[in-house]
Amino acid sequence: MEIDKIIPIGNFGEVPVQTPAELGALIRKVRKFQHLTQKDIVGLGNTGNRLIVEIENGKPTVQLQKVFDLLKLLGLEMSIKTRGK
Numbered sequence: 001m002e003i004d005k006i007i008p009i010g011n012f013g014e015v016p017v018q019t020p021a022e023l024g025a026l027i028r029k030v031r032k033f034q035h036l037t038q039k040d041i042v043g044l045g046n047t048g049n050r051l052i053v054e055i056e057n058g059k060p061t062v063q064l065q066k067v068f069d070l071l072k073l074l075g076l077e078m079s080i081k082t083r084g085k
Contacts, residue, residue, distance in 0.1 A: 014079075021058030023067070028056040030074050045073050 038052045
């Protein structure tokens, strides 16, 4: 699923995310929309650049807490719901 096709710029609402790659693409899109660089996130989040790159590239083995920390930093939260048929 291509994130650009399902999220118009500036309207992030609810977005279905089913893979680490989709989550990473969404995080990258929100970061860029907020005019933040990866370096900005490193400074604000007190984390390493490698982690930001790995999350945005959809690495499936990153620490879940680090993902939640990044989501919070960007003003996002994750919800879980039953998948529709």
